[in-house]
Amino acid sequence: MKTKSRPEPSELRERALRYLARREHSRWELARKLEQAGFVIEEIAPLLDEFEEKNWLSDRRFAESWVADHQAKAGSMKLAYELRQRGVAEELIATVLADTADNELERARAVWRRKYAGAPADAAEKMKQMRFLQSRGFTLDVVRQIVDSAKVI
Structure with missing residues (x-):
């Protein structure tokens, strides 16, 4: 049986960009995925800060995208629950869902x-x-x- 080796710290940026290239992620989601891949949180946090400064990572954009993709099948209560599960702040959820209330x-x-x-x-x-x-x-x-x-x- 092959043992899983720890990823090199230099792979962190590449892996994070690969995740973001596939779809939008919340900060919490991306951090969790990178931790599960074996990266250390002390290295993840500064990278995510940099990504947010460059606007490559945005909880607002993630929430708007999530709601746009799922609103045809779900009500605002379920959408809010799913966004909470993905680490989006309550204030941001309220703002994004206010647009769909009509x-x-x-x-x-x-x-x-x-x-x-x-x-x-x-x-x-x-x-x-x-x-x-x-x-x-x-x-x-x-x-x-x-x-x-x-x-x-």
Whole structure:
């Protein structure tokens, strides 16, 4: 069995740039990936500071990108949870999600339409549809508006 060797410190910059070339990362995500690759946090932090100064790494850009990629299938509650899990600050999450608040109802309606053919036939079906939309991260207020105003399509 081959043992995994520790990466050379000189590989840190190259590895970080390779990760960023694939997609946007939050600072926390990138630091975690580099630590898991075997790099030392004392060397990672200054490099990430430099990347932020050069605007190669940006939590704001990551959050905006994440929301743009995932908003068609998820509500603001789920998006906020996922951003928190990736180390994005609460203030930044609130700012980024404020831009999507206007179309939350339309997005929820689109998700509902893709899943269901029409209005719920009975109370059990209504609860099922509501649970589905809530599991996608839409607020209870939005979920109620969608299901209560549903008409057979």
